[in-house]
Amino acid sequence: MKVNLLLFDDFETLDAFGPAEVLHRADDCLLDCFSAKGGEVVSAQNIKVVTRPFSEADPAGVFLLPGGMGTRKLVEDAEFIALIGAAAGAAAYVLTVCTGSALLAKTGLLDGRRATSNKRSFAWVRSVNPVVRWVPNARWVVDGNVYTSSGVSAGTDMALGFLADRHGRAFAQALAARIEYIWQEDPDSDPFAVAD
Amino acid sequence: MKVNLLLFDDFETLDAFGPAEVLHRADDCLLDCFSAKGGEVVSAQNIKVVTRPFSEADPAGVFLLPGGMGTRKLVEDAEFIALIGAAAGAAAYVLTVCTGSALLAKTGLLDGRRATSNKRSFAWVRSVNPVVRWVPNARWVVDGNVYTSSGVSAGTDMALGFLADRHGRAFAQALAARIEYIWQEDPDSDPFAVAD
Numbered sequence: 001m002k003v004n005l006l007l008f009d010d011f012e013t014l015d016a017f018g019p020a021e022v023l024h025r026a027d028d029c030l031l032d033c034f035s036a037k038g039g040e041v042v043s044a045q046n047i048k049v050v051t052r053p054f055s056e057a058d059p060a061g062v063f064l065l066p067g068g069m070g071t072r073k074l075v076e077d078a079e080f081i082a083l084i085g086a087a088a089g090a091a092a093y094v095l096t097v098c099t100g101s102a103l104l105a106k107t108g109l110l111d112g113r114r115a116t117s118n119k120r121s122f123a124w125v126r127s128v129n130p131v132v133r134w135v136p137n138a139r140w141v142v143d144g145n146v147y148t149s150s151g152v153s154a155g156t157d158m159a160l161g162f163l164a165d166r167h168g169r170a171f172a173q174a175l176a177a178r179i180e181y182i183w184q185e186d187p188d189s190d191p192f193a194v195a196d
Numbered sequence: 197m198k199v200n201l202l203l204f205d206d207f208e209t210l211d212a213f214g215p216a217e218v219l220h221r222a223d224d225c226l227l228d229c230f231s232a233k234g235g236e237v238v239s240a241q242n243i244k245v246v247t248r249p250f251s252e253a254d255p256a257g258v259f260l261l262p263g264g265m266g267t268r269k270l271v272e273d274a275e276f277i278a279l280i281g282a283a284a285g286a287a288a289y290v291l292t293v294c295t296g297s298a299l300l301a302k303t304g305l306l307d308g309r310r311a312t313s314n315k316r317s318f319a320w321v322r323s324v325n326p327v328v329r330w331v332p333n334a335r336w337v338v339d340g341n342v343y344t345s346s347g348v349s350a351g352t353d354m355a356l357g358f359l360a361d362r363h364g365r366a367f368a369q370a371l372a373a374r375i376e377y378i379w380q381e382d383p384d385s386d387p388f389a390v391a392d
Binding site for chain 1: 217228375
């Protein structure tokens with residue numbers, strides 16, 4: 001399983017690296033960090049990551065897209081949104097975390113589909129594309145081959161849920177135990193849900 | 197609050213970046229990534245991080261040390277252990293995650309003090325320095341200015357506990373809610389404890 005993690009300046013650190021930690025531990029996983037043009041990308045928490053240009057990625061695997069404050073500007077960047085659309089369209093599975101779903105929504109690929117996002121930014125995310133069937137009360141949402149999670153930490157639960165769907169619940173539980181992670185395995189249980 | 201995160205090849209991604217996510221969200225935090233000699237460091241999950249040489253750090257802040265498979269070799273690297281000893285000795289607070297506590301234990305700074313570590317590597321960690329009062333049943337342990345956590349994900353709970361000790365429980369709870377993190381806030385509750 002190839003995992004292509006697409007980073008951008010001001011991405012949220014744990015959005016990206018919680019799922020990266022989990023997915024990489026699936027035995028068959030090859031994870032690599034990309035950005036639109038390659039080179040150094042800096043997270044909102046001042047982590048500087050070396051990336052390859054996305055043009056070098058084999059997009060047929062898992063496409064993993066974090067959120068973060070960087071999405072506020074990028075949602076208006078037509079070239080970047082086109083890249084997201086192409087990458088998501090070619091991927092076997094698409095996983096977004098937090099406001100990463102706003103970027104995906106902007107491509108139109110979520111039109112009429114169920115998805116979720118960060119609860120603190122929900123109104124903004126909905127405004128990016130109101131045609132998406134936004135679910136305000138979910139730890140994560142699965143619609144076909146697209147997984148979208150709530151804010152930051154929810155991405156790690158979603159990544160384990162994704163592996164459970166591929167390899168079984170026992171596989172995901174064993175993996176969570178190896179990283180001493182208390183997995184919230186019910187996608188519909190959301191302690192941070194907002195009134196909608 | 198200055199947070200100096202010391203990385204090394206084969207560090208465990210979430211050991212470092214769970215606490216980094218949390219600590220950076222304390223308003224007064226300046227977090228920077230270092231390694232012994234600076235340059236690119238690669239995590240066990242193939243995340244390539246740009247670091248500064250630790251000689252450039254002001255060591256008076258928080259010293260954050262992850263674990264990971266890289267510790268197995270580094271525990272025998274006298275020069276690296278001397279760096280850890282100097283950094284930990286100069287820091288206001290020392291936070292280690294997972295097998296990072298084995299590196300700290302090797303310096304002698306944990307002699308006679310209480311500490312914990314990864315539950316899957318506990319026998320090895322204990323063998324590195326049996327004079328430490330290793331606690332096999334703890335999510336994290338505080339002894340003076342030294343915080344040590346259990347494996348991987350426990351570091352995020354510990355980082356929130358550290359902030360709770362500095363700024364109050366409500367501060368840490370509010371921060372956890374912002375990142376939709378279900379904080380396990382009792383350091384003594386350890387679902388991954390092993391018989392000892």
